[in-house]
Amino acid sequence: MKTKGLGKAWLLVVALIVAAMMLPACAAEEAPPLPPGEEEEEEPPAPEIKNPDTFVYATIGGPDALDPAYSYDTASGEVEQCFYETLIFFDGESTTEFVPVLATEWNMSEDGKTYRFKIRDGVKFHNGNDLTPEDVEYSFERGMVQDYGAGPQWMFFEPFFGPDTHSSRTDEGLMPLEDITSKVEVDGQWVQFNLFAPYEPFLQILCGPWGSVVDKEWCIENGDWDGTQASYEALNDPPAGGSPLQAIANGTGPFALERWEPGVEISLLRNDNYWREPANFERLIIKVVDEWTTRKLMLEAGDADHIYVPRAHIAELEGVEGLTVYKDMPTLQVDAFFFQFAISPESTFVGSGELDGNGIPLDFFTDLDVRLGFTYAFDWETYLEDALMGEAVQVGSPIVDGLSYYNPDQPMYSLDLAKAEEHLKKAWGGQVWEKGFTFTIAYNAGNLVRKTACEILQNNLFQINPEFKVNIQVMQWPTLLRGMYMQLLPMFQIGWLADYPDAHNFIFPFMHSAGTFSGWQNYHNPEVDALVAQGIGSVDPAGRQVIYNQLGQLYYDDCPGIMLAQPLGRRYFRDWVQGFYFNPILPSQLGNIYALSKSYD
Amino acid sequence: MMGLRFVLYQLKKNPLSIIGVAILITFIIIAILAPFIAPPPEGHYDRYMIPRDGFSPTPQPPSEEHIFGTTEGQYDIFYGVIWGTRSAFQVGLIVIGVVLVIGILLGSLSGYFGGIIDEIIMRITDIFLAFPALILAMAITVALGPSLKSVMLALITVSWPPYARLIRGDILVVREEDYVEASRGIGSSHLRIITRHILPNSIYPTLIMASLDIGAVVLAAAALSFLGLGAPEGYADWGQMINFSRNWIVGPPGDPLAYWYTVTIPGIFIFLFVMGWNLLGDSFRDILDPRLARR
């Protein structure tokens, strides 16, 4: 080894590297680098806008897939609604009024079972193909044919096939293809949907990403469903990565897919042949940036126009200059504690499994007094003001503010240790009070807010009676899911996020005996089930309001869980971003991306 | 073998090692006196869970009540770092202790008997060495659920192979020495040869490596916590406290150091603790065995 010159060679390398790094710094000062093919424009606006033709958005998770019929996460829905369009869309901030998009007009039959849409003429897909009514028919049939198990298609099966059908896979095997294709028909320039029964939220469902229209010809070219039975069987419930449209996109929307580096970023390019005015910026880049500090610095430096801000960190952005902040927007989601009515005998979270002070019996929570006692012991004020920084509101039933048929007069519980004591003294014939109990509740690792809720309950119960012992255990998300699903946990805490803004979307999972959460917790009330069916089967708004108010009251009386809070959202933009409006049901943090622009006008 | 007195003399001569010893003694005192320095509140279930003063996510600066301030979720930093000293000793000593036992056992089997036993054990260590340690440790903690126990188990799983190798290598050297041959000649049992003659003459490098590794183990545990896989929220553990501070590195503009205490204080504790062990280990290494360089 020639070591003599090592020291000097070293210096040389360092000097070279430093010099190279200075290069862009100097260059950037003279002329901001322009994307290729871009003419330099005169008259820059007074305050400089960084990357004026590119909108950069930094968030914490990327899309799962780009296939609108397959994916069921908001990050996917966000980009899908840039590529693809739906027949109709929510009118501005409204969740019940609609504007025409790919359909120019529509109507519902007297009996509420047939919807007809007239398809817009002269719309082109990104690849130049024309939009036809056949494309629309194909799009909806394809979705149900593919019917990914963990996907959104159940939202169509329910209105088309009745309240008990949520999948193409029935007990008798795959449902006949004919059944699916008969639900959507083309009639000239019109497309007709044949529902099983009246279903008021149907129009809202059509506005979601799953209601996107794809290009039939292009889909078949790419190996998607070709209308045959064989292809139906082959494509039904594809494995992850198994459906043809997962990494490609060809819609009619304002942006086309430029490049997707999964886990890193996705870049969308303006569609200059859009049937409306082209979008206000050339490029939209959505970056995955997991580290909060990094995201924050990107926003402060103007490298990002919008970032995802976790609630815990809003204080850090107080007083940052050059930002526009939108506050107090009720999001369509809610967290709640659920009592397990029939804990699995395999549970290891019930101590001795008996009411002897060292455990709880498996049917502990079937006693209404236990549930009420626990509920009165929860302190919403501390939870809302401290843990959620006042950026949330208490809710009394699963029907949160912003959903159709929300009831502002819904009765709610509040902290009342005396009442809690009174109920717990009555519970199990006084045995609970006498002997006390011990059991374990869990929260998912990293979720400090959920841990706090557990601690509030733990502390207050302990205060009422030192023999009331609640242990708190942290679990990884998969383990927690298993604990809930296998009914091992005596109580669990989880949240629900809206698919469409109707009361039914929340009442069913929270209260119906076949609902996601109420099913897990073995909550069964025939009166509730009947009302839920009645509620969704009606298209009379006044009648539905009465039914959902009744259900809200039942939730209060029966107390199957402790409804916690509905978070209030915030959005942080650079102040040069214009055009944001809040509609709680849009999957994107950015709302309607097409409406945004970067300018100081 | 060198006398204790010689070692102490050498240690005293080296200013860096004196600093190391002083740091460690301070930490030992803190760990022992933790219940007096930061008394746990009444009715507090688990002494290792840091008490909270409210639930607000915004950290609060040092005050009379909380002399080091609070983290997000209002965990008292002072209580956390004091009791965290105990956690750090636990993690470091238990992991290294168990690893030493496994390493000595497998290493001496392998080195002393050689042949097929050696081959099998060495291939197994190959497998563990070929596996990215942090990723393996992460998978194990995910599997076992977040707790200090899982972290220790994970670290033990990934840390023993180098020890087995080192001991094996050193035994290979000693095995051929005259006194071992002699002992074998008079018909001593394998166990006796290993424990009386071979280990005492080959274990020093391993012990020194172990003292150096205690710091590294504590760092690895902290890294796991930082990645969200360590001790549960609120457990008195420095790594998990840094995880709490992770999102508060830079304060609001105009006051970028607003939350300095959340990051700096647990950071300094980890840093000093690890440095104490490193200083000590480094001096040991220099004093006892320059051969060590070869590991």
Added chain:
Amino acid sequence: MQLWGFALEFRAYIIRRLALVVPVLFGVSLLVFALLQMFSPVERAALYVTDPKQFANITEIIEKYGLNDPLWVQYGNWISQIFHGNLGWSKVVSLPVTDAILNFLPATLELAIFATPLIILGGIFLGSKAAAHKDKAVDHITRAGAIMGWSLPTFWLGLMLLMIFYGFFSGLFPPERLSTAMNIVVHSEAFTQYTGLHFLDAILNGNWQVLGDSLRHLFLPVITLTVVQLAFIMRLMRSSMLESLGKGYILTARAKGLDENTVVSKHARRNALIPVLTIAGYIFALLVNGVVITETIFNYKGLGWWAWQSAIHLDIPSVLAFALFNGILFVLTNLVVDLLYAKIDPRVRLGGQAA
């Protein structure tokens, strides 16, 4: 000499080493499957469930991915897939595992290309300096520096650097791999991506702006990676050098009146390098650990970031693939090191040092 014999022995040696790769990798895959036993099928199916509402079809998911099958059936399926060149699907990034590795490799390679020479050459340089001036100020300063570096939590250091160089000196050394504008350039028609290594592509394309931007983004992650591990090599080099300086031939050289510089650089350092070389494989393992944390902090999307995401999401095919990939690299690195070792130090009996 028996050059021919040496070459023959050499070839046999390589073949033997390569043959060992297979059982090691097999063992690695068994290890991962042993880990799998700790999870119930429901927990593993949860990977496909981002939202509890998707849980409705959990039994279908379990069946579809065969999570309920006996472990050996699952293992057999996986192995047969591997032999068909299919490493599975990486759920966390929605890509086939092979594509994920190919996508994320260049980023990590870029880090390694800059960090490795810095670590090894820097460590050797500082280590021998310290040894040559044992117990002088230089020695104390470098040693204290090394020990401090070695005691720093990587993630803490990384966050601190980010705070200073991106927060205070706003945007001097930013996170990620490229700035938005340069990223658009790199992905434009006019720029050919030969390797996926941005700095190299920039040179090949003659685009100095991209080069500078890329280096600017590499700076902090490389420094973070380097500081901690440089300390390791430095310490090793120092003690190795001390040993070699005490050797007879050095004393002889000194006695012959050779000047100190020549003694140090010509004789002592060369011999002291041998143990450092043997440890290079270990450095590699440390680098892999280091990139996991570094890439996470700097939002530098490479293999480390991907592996971290996969591990915390229980994305088994990805973890397995990463382990295999790492295993192959590890074995190959060690092979190269052994060969170099044999070249430098002919005293090494090729047969004996297989481990």
